[in-house]
Amino acid sequence: MMLIEDLSVGYRETSVLHGIDLKIEAGEILVLVGGSGCGKSTVLRTLAGLHRPSGGAITLDGRPIVRTSAERALVFQEDGLLPWRSVRRNVELPLAIRGVPRISRRSQALSWIERVGLDGYADHLPRELSGGMRQRVQLARTLASGPRVILADEPFGALDAQTRRAMQLLLVDVWSQQPTTIVFVTHDVDEAVFLGDRVAVLGGRPTSIRSIVDVPFPRGGGDNSAARAEILAALGSTQ
Amino acid sequence: MRKHLLRGGSLVAALLLWQLLTSLHVDFWLHFDRLPTVVDVARDLGYQLQTPLYYRDLGDSLGRILMGFALAALAGVAIGVAVGRSALTGDIVSPPLEVLRPIPAIAMVPIAILLFPSNEQGIVFITFLAAFFPIMVSTRHAVAALPVVWEEAVLTMGGNRRRVLWSVVLPGALPGVFSGLSVGMGVAWICVISAEMISGQYGVGYRTWQAYTVVDYPGVIVGMLSIGLLGFGSAAAVELVGRRVTRWLPREAEIAR
Ligand SMILES: Nc1ncnc2c1ncn2[C@@H]1O[C@H](COP(=O)(O)OP(=O)(O)OP(=O)(O)O)[C@@H](O)[C@H]1O
Ligand SMILES: [Mg+2]
Numbered sequence: 001m002m003l004i005e006d007l008s009v010g011y012r013e014t015s016v017l018h019g020i021d022l023k024i025e026a027g028e029i030l031v032l033v034g035g036s037g038c039g040k041s042t043v044l045r046t047l048a049g050l051h052r053p054s055g056g057a058i059t060l061d062g063r064p065i066v067r068t069s070a071e072r073a074l075v076f077q078e079d080g081l082l083p084w085r086s087v088r089r090n091v092e093l094p095l096a097i098r099g100v101p102r103i104s105r106r107s108q109a110l111s112w113i114e115r116v117g118l119d120g121y122a123d124h125l126p127r128e129l130s131g132g133m134r135q136r137v138q139l140a141r142t143l144a145s146g147p148r149v150i151l152a153d154e155p156f157g158a159l160d161a162q163t164r165r166a167m168q169l170l171l172v173d174v175w176s177q178q179p180t181t182i183v184f185v186t187h188d189v190d191e192a193v194f195l196g197d198r199v200a201v202l203g204g205r206p207t208s209i210r211s212i213v214d215v216p217f218p219r220g221g222g223d224n225s226a227a228r229a230e231i232l233a234a235l236g237s238t239q
Numbered sequence: 240m241r242k243h244l245l246r247g248g249s250l251v252a253a254l255l256l257w258q259l260l261t262s263l264h265v266d267f268w269l270h271f272d273r274l275p276t277v278v279d280v281a282r283d284l285g286y287q288l289q290t291p292l293y294y295r296d297l298g299d300s301l302g303r304i305l306m307g308f309a310l311a312a313l314a315g316v317a318i319g320v321a322v323g324r325s326a327l328t329g330d331i332v333s334p335p336l337e338v339l340r341p342i343p344a345i346a347m348v349p350i351a352i353l354l355f356p357s358n359e360q361g362i363v364f365i366t367f368l369a370a371f372f373p374i375m376v377s378t379r380h381a382v383a384a385l386p387v388v389w390e391e392a393v394l395t396m397g398g399n400r401r402r403v404l405w406s407v408v409l410p411g412a413l414p415g416v417f418s419g420l421s422v423g424m425g426v427a428w429i430c431v432i433s434a435e436m437i438s439g440q441y442g443v444g445y446r447t448w449q450a451y452t453v454v455d456y457p458g459v460i461v462g463m464l465s466i467g468l469l470g471f472g473s474a475a476a477v478e479l480v481g482r483r484v485t486r487w488l489p490r491e492a493e494i495a496r
Contacts, residue, residue, distance in 0.1 A: 048395050070397025080392040084410050084487040093406065094396040127489050145396055 001026050002047070002149065002181065007056035008206070009039070009046050016042050018206035020056070029175065029182040029218065031192040033231060034202030040185045041077055043202075044151040047183060048074040060149070070098060073147035075138050075155045077185075081126040087113060087137050088122040094145030112140040115170060117163070132158040139167065143174050149181045156191065168195060172219050189231050193224040201234040210234050275457040283457035284464070292446075297465065299441040303359075304431045304473065307366025311423060315371050316416055319378025320408060336375070344369035344430045348437055362434040362442075369430035370423035374416070381415020382408055414488055417481030424477050428470045443469065 007020040016039040024030050032040050045051040047058065049068040058065045060072070073094070074080075081090050091109040100108070113122050116136040126134055135155055142150060152171075156164045168191065175182060186192055192199045197218045203210040211234045215227045257277055259265075264272035275283075287293040318336075322329040344365050351361035389407045398406065435444030447462025 050391050050394065068391075068394040068397070070395075072395065074391075074395040076388055076392065078388055080388050082389055082392070082407065082410070083489075084413075084485075093393070097393070097396050097398045097402060125487050127487065141396075 001061060003057075003059045004047075005057045007046070007053050007058060009042055009051060009053045010206075015054070015206045017046075017208070019208050022200065022209065024181060024183065026061075026181055027179045028197050029184060029195050031196030031199045032183065032185045032202060033187070033189065033192050033199060033235060034207065035235070036187075038202050039207040040202060041153050044074060044153050044183060044185060047149075048072050048151055050074070070094070070145060071147055072149045072151060073142045073145050075135075075142050075150070075152040077153035077157075079126070079131070079134050080138055081134055081141075083126050086123050086125055087118065087129070090126070090137055091141045091144050094141060098145065108144055109140075112144045113137070115143075116140045117166065130158075132160070132163065135159065136163075136167065139171070143171075146178065147180070149183070152182065152184045154185050154187065157187070164191070171195070189228055189235075192231060193228050194219060199227070199231050201231060203234070203237070210237070273456070275460060279457045280460045280464075283455075284461045287458075287461055293465075296441055296443050296446045297469070300431060300435065300443045300469065303362050303435075303442065304366055304427055304469075307363045307431065308370050308424060308427050310363075311367045311370035311374055311427070312420060314367075315374030315419065315423070316378050319375040319416075319419075320382050320404070320412070322375075323379040323382025323412075324404075324408065336372075339368075340372050340376075344426070345433045348434055351434075352438055358438045358440065362431060362439060365434045366427045366431045370427040373422040373426065374419040377415050377419030377422070378412060381412035384415070385411045414481075414485045417477070417485060420477050420481065421474065424473050425470070428466070428473065432466055 002022075002024040004020055004022040004024075007017060007022075008015060009017040020043070022030075032043060034040055042051065046053055047065065049065050049072065065072070082093070085093065088106070088109050091112055092105045095105040095108060110119075110122055113119060116139055118133060118136055118140070121129065121133070126137070129137065135158055139152075139155055142152075156167050159167060171182070172195070174180070182195075184192075184195055186195075193215050195218070196215050199213045199215060201210045201213065202208070211230070213227050213230045213234070215224055216222060217224055254277055260271040261274050261276040262278075266272045318332060322332055347365060347368060348361070351364045352358065355361040355364060385408065389411055390403050393403050393407050431442075432444035432447075435442040436448040439445035443462055443465050447459055447466065450456070450458030450462055
């Protein structure tokens with residue numbers, strides 16, 4: 001369980017986040033939505049340990065988060081691949097850091113590349129791929145590392161509707177097989193109610209949590225239009 | 240095809256002009272009458288190519304430059320990375336280096352002669368110094384300009400400082416390092432030749448100056464051509480390796496296609 005208490009975060013003098021309280025259960029998918037520039041990426045970067053909060057506390061299972069760790073993987077909003085490594089070698093990198101032997105590194109990487117729909121591209125360099133393909137490589141890299149917490153920053157933003165749905169299903173599939181906590185940032189309210197057990201709406205200045213909406217039927221199986229309307233209303237009131 | 244013909248023709252015309260000016264002893268403000276003809280130079284080159292001394296000179300110059308350049312590459316990359324990564328290291332290491340940097344390496348020849356037990360080591364030192372600064376400075380810039388997201392990606396995978404150094408900083412800075420190596424190789428040649436002319440024994444620079452002092456002018460030109468050829472070859476080698484290791488750069492792709 002990840003516990004965020006009275007968190008405030010800023011860059012130099014400017015305060016971006018203020019008074020954030022959030023309890024994220026183990027194995028939950030929590031979606032963050034909010035206007036552009038409100039601080040969603042800042043939340044994820046702070047949870048990843050890349051950015052030091054200016055106040056408050058974050059703990060994962062009781063232990064404070066003070067630095068980056070392999071147990072909390074971040075899918076970057078911008079292109080986070082190493083451009084001199086092929087797709088396969090990018091996906092292999094977290095495995096190498098974890099000390100997985102070379103041969104099984106290779107086969108694991110290839111199977112993840114296939115699962116994100118990029119078989120045949122293993123030996124391509126990132127610059128030979130489209131933006132959406134690079135995002136899928138980042139997803140493969142993150143899933144391959146098998147983290148306890150996945151922090152995903154608009155990972156499917158550049159995908160067409162069909163590929164986007166396929167990637168959402170892949171994420172849900174992996175998540176249902178291995179107990180993983182996911183904090184997922186998106187601009188797309190439909191994506192939010194499809195994936196999230198709960199959707200947190202961020203807003204205000206400095207940003208805090210406006211409301212937390214429970215999704216009655218996460219990942220399909222029922223009518224979520226009430227939750228969807230509630231999120232849209234909360235988003236609208238923050239503009 | 241036409242382009243190649245034109246270029247070849249231009250070279251031949253230049254050689255012909257040289258041959259004409261020198262064989263006709265043209266003395267019109269410039270003293271072409273004192274220079275050897277193309278034929279003289281070719282004959283001397285043919286002769287020198289058969290003497291072991293010519294190869295010994297080439298080998299000595301090459302050995303000096305490779306030694307000095309290799310040391311400069313190691314030290315330049317190591318110090319450039321250390322200074323580019325840590326402001327503290329920069330504050331400690333940079334001041335004396337910044338004082339030395341504007342002094343052309345060749346101006347250090349007297350110090351090198353005094354400091355080192357043999358001329359040989361002095362020449363290698365001058366070569367080292369000449370190549371060190373461009374390599375260090377461009378490594379430092381490349382390291383400081385690395386996008387942070389690469390490092391952050393490796394950190395969030397659980398990578399430590401050493402992993403960041405080997406998997407992000409060094410490969411990411413390679414394009415910058417290689418532009419430093421190219422410049423460094425160029426100035427290293429200038430300095431090894433000059434240092435040989437001043438204080439060498441054997442070496443192409445020494446041999447060229449020697450030929451001048453004994454009025455062997457074809458020998459001077461053969462020396463010059465050899466220097467040019469070695470300089471061209473070493474620059475091309477650095478360029479070639481640089482291109483291979485930085486194939487991932489986006490703009491290389493556009494040029495190649
Ligand atoms: N490195 C930085 N230095 C200074 N200010 C920053 C920095 N990064 C972000 N900010 C500021 O923090 C605020 C939140 O930025 P953040 O990237 O978290 O927004 P976001 O919600 O992810 O936006 P988007 O939806 O557009 O990705 C912005 O107002 C931005 O100006
Ligand atoms: Mg963002």
